[in-house]
Amino acid sequence: MMLRRSTIYLGTTMGLILIMVGLFLHASGQVRASGSLFARKIVLVKQLELTDLCLFTEASYTRHLSMTDLSTPFQDSPMALEHFPTGALVEPPPHLVRNHGSH
Incomplete structure (x- = not known):
């Protein structure tokens, strides 16, 4: 049967x-x-005063996303290529790109 x-x-x-x-x-x-x-973990985070979650371990600008700036990935040279693969996966925090949209 078909x-x-x-x-x-x-x-x-x-x-x-x-x-x-x-x-x-x-x-x-x-x-x-x-x-x-989750409630116990929230209490632990408050007691230990932990900050951001570390998702990647390669570079400082991918380890601490809220503490990076726009020029950090290009610290070697403005025309330098991205050294780490996670730089292509993570966008800068919204508060950094909000004012740099269009000029």
Whole structure:
């Protein structure tokens, strides 16, 4: 028996929608279950006076995103290429580029 392409398409689409709904339900359950863990971590962060989360370990301007400036990636030379791959993944903080949009 040969299935029509539209039947295959609709079946695949419905299957993917069901998977997506399942993922959303699972995520909301995990968020509710980990509420007390987050509350304890918030208290720990306040006690230790921790600041920013360190996402990358390569360069100072990707380690501490809120403490960088626009010229830090080009500290060797204004025409220098990016040394680290994470520089291509991370944008400067919004407060730095807000006033530099268009001139």
